[in-house]
Amino acid sequence: MFVCALAINPSVGVAVRRYRLLCVWVLCSTLSNIAVSKENAAPAEAYATGDPQVCLSCHGPNGPSPAHSILTTPHGRAASGSAPNEQLCQSCHGPSQEHLTRYSNGKPAPTAIGFNSRTPVALQNAQCLACHRKDNNTHWQGSAHERAGVACSSCHSLHNPQGKSLLNSPTETELCLGCHRETRAQIHKTSAHPIAEGQMGCKECHNPHGSTTDALLLENSVNDTCYQCHGEKRGPFLWEHAPVRESCANCHTPHGSIHQAMLRSRGPFLCQQCHLAPYHPSTNYSGAGTPPSGASHSMLARNCMNCHTQVHGSNHPSGIRLTR
Numbered sequence: 001m002f003v004c005a006l007a008i009n010p011s012v013g014v015a016v017r018r019y020r021l022l023c024v025w026v027l028c029s030t031l032s033n034i035a036v037s038k039e040n041a042a043p044a045e046a047y048a049t050g051d052p053q054v055c056l057s058c059h060g061p062n063g064p065s066p067a068h069s070i071l072t073t074p075h076g077r078a079a080s081g082s083a084p085n086e087q088l089c090q091s092c093h094g095p096s097q098e099h100l101t102r103y104s105n106g107k108p109a110p111t112a113i114g115f116n117s118r119t120p121v122a123l124q125n126a127q128c129l130a131c132h133r134k135d136n137n138t139h140w141q142g143s144a145h146e147r148a149g150v151a152c153s154s155c156h157s158l159h160n161p162q163g164k165s166l167l168n169s170p171t172e173t174e175l176c177l178g179c180h181r182e183t184r185a186q187i188h189k190t191s192a193h194p195i196a197e198g199q200m201g202c203k204e205c206h207n208p209h210g211s212t213t214d215a216l217l218l219e220n221s222v223n224d225t226c227y228q229c230h231g232e233k234r235g236p237f238l239w240e241h242a243p244v245r246e247s248c249a250n251c252h253t254p255h256g257s258i259h260q261a262m263l264r265s266r267g268p269f270l271c272q273q274c275h276l277a278p279y280h281p282s283t284n285y286s287g288a289g290t291p292p293s294g295a296s297h298s299m300l301a302r303n304c305m306n307c308h309t310q311v312h313g314s315n316h317p318s319g320i321r322l323t324r
Helices: 002-008 010-040 053-059 068-072 074-078 097-101 121-129 172-177 181-186 222-227 242-246
Strands: none
Touching (some): 068 074, 172 181
């Protein structure tokens, strides 16, 4: 019966082959990770003894490089036991005996893993992902931030005792806008979601640690994300508006716009990007249709929506033109 299904529907055979390839890829990836972890495993003598007490002699409250605040963070409470001899600092910084015993120009050798520019981003993130692979971090590998070479320490501070997320900025929005400058400008436009006012955050719509979408959306699509708040636009409708079903972003800019309702352009110009049929829809409107040069109902107020009020879809039997 299975062979018959392949013969009748070739797409089934394609799906099976893709599934087999996926299984082989997962198996090879798993074996590779195991091999790498065994190869990179450090001997116990590479770890400094007396951690964290010996570390606090320099990194304590009276030391030259204080970092003791980590002891009050979730990392400090969870790290014990994750490295040989119940090391704490070295569970993240790696085996660092040389950091205590080898000096150059009066400075100690760096730790095996430093969360700074001296350590490759992939190595830094591997330390974090050793524990943080579940929940919202599942799709980190291959995500936009991972491809851009963003390190976990770019956004999070291991030693920060403030807040559950250990952010480098007071709020998540300030953190995101530090890199996303265009979005910073958009949220201050005349029509925007209340992000600048602090009533919304970036994580209301996005998962910075990765998702199945290019824009790191929490939901599977732009529309599914918008429907979480704008459920009345979901439908189903008897008369649907094609671009609405395709993507809300066809007409709206989600971070802000100078046009009403965060539209990409004001009507009728926005509507005429698609509606090019003869006569009324494609009439060449201009500033001549606004006071004091005249007054066209297709240019004033809600312009096209003065008549086509149900632009997102209509359930009225006579609503084929989205007028009711």
